[in-house]
Amino acid sequence: MFPISAIAGSGISAPGLQPGMGAALPQLPMGEAGTFPIDLGKATGIGMPDSTSGVSHPSFHPGITGTQPSDDAFSKTLNNFVQEVNSKQAAAGDAVSRLQSGGDVSLHQAVIAMEEANVSFQLMVEVRNKLLEGYQEIMRMQI
Amino acid sequence: MIDLIPGISSTTTALSAERTRLDVIGENIANANVTRGEDGKPYQRKTVVFETALQQAVNGGPSMTSLQGIKIEKDQRPFPKIHKPGDPDADANGDVSMPNVNIHEEMADLIAATRAFEANLAVARNAKTLAMQTLAIGKR
Numbered sequence: 445m446f447p448i449s450a451i452a453g454s455g456i457s458a459p460g461l462q463p464g465m466g467a468a469l470p471q472l473p474m475g476e477a478g479t480f481p482i483d484l485g486k487a488t489g490i491g492m493p494d495s496t497s498g499v500s501h502p503s504f505h506p507g508i509t510g511t512q513p514s515d516d517a518f519s520k521t522l523n524n525f526v527q528e529v530n531s532k533q534a535a536a537g538d539a540v541s542r543l544q545s546g547g548d549v550s551l552h553q554a555v556i557a558m559e560e561a562n563v564s565f566q567l568m569v570e571v572r573n574k575l576l577e578g579y580q581e582i583m584r585m586q587i
Numbered sequence: 588m589i590d591l592i593p594g595i596s597s598t599t600t601a602l603s604a605e606r607t608r609l610d611v612i613g614e615n616i617a618n619a620n621v622t623r624g625e626d627g628k629p630y631q632r633k634t635v636v637f638e639t640a641l642q643q644a645v646n647g648g649p650s651m652t653s654l655q656g657i658k659i660e661k662d663q664r665p666f667p668k669i670h671k672p673g674d675p676d677a678d679a680n681g682d683v684s685m686p687n688v689n690i691h692e693e694m695a696d697l698i699a700a701t702r703a704f705e706a707n708l709a710v711a712r713n714a715k716t717l718a719m720q721t722l723a724i725g726k727r
Binding site: 550552553556559560563564566567570573574 | 590606715718722
């Protein structure tokens with residue numbers, strides 16, 4: 445988002461980017477060409493022009509908000525998945541410590557809890573690998 | 588996310604059950620000559636009774652019969668009597684009541700319980716190998 449709007453703001457015509465697309469991207473004042481004070485606190489959030497501070501940010505199309513998808517179904521799924529893997533690891537550690545101290549957990553229960561934790565962790569690693577592969581595949585695409 | 592390793596929940600309960608059986612057999616053999624236990628009577632042999640219950644189908648899989656209860660009950664067979672007149676536990680006729688533990692029976696039960704335990708261990712080991720191999724499908 446940043447590079448495209450910055451290029452349009454400085455007046456260079458980027459191929460494929462039509463100023464007529466959506467709202468017009470404002471030109472940056474030439475006096476400030478080359479300096480783009482990017483407020484990192486706002487970098488990940490909605491990019492709105494901050495006119496009160498006297499510093500002009502590259503402004504965005506209001507429709508392209510770039511908010512964090514807080515109630516996105518997929519990120520929720522991933523979160524739940526990681527929580528469950530974590531709980532299995534915790535259960536395994538708990539079983540081993542109870543075996544060593546108290547003994548209301550038998551040996552095979554502790555071993556099986558550890559194996560379950562191991563398999564679920566491997567599953568998480570495989571999911572991560574697949575996601576990375578997909579991401580790299582997309583990044584390899586020619587624009 | 589329930590069990591990633593297939594069938595591990597029923598295997599775990601079976602291992603617990605066989606372990607209880609082994610514990611009980613060990614106790615029986617250890618107390619095979621105890622003529623005066625608690626309440627003054629000879630040691631009474633214990634047996635293990637397994638109860639199964641039908642579990643509802645989980646996640647669309649088949650409904651499993653799995654172990655629900657492990658009960659330890661006392662063997663009600665009569666105590667054998669041995670004639671030992673000088674023994675402190677002898678009764679008026681000089682007979683001593685021995686525990687109703689038959690060592691040969693216990694040894695046979697021990698072998699059966701050991702094999703059952705090992706069989707369940709083999710199931711658990713194989714199931715884990717299958718799970719890891721399934722995960723390796725996606726690996727390059």
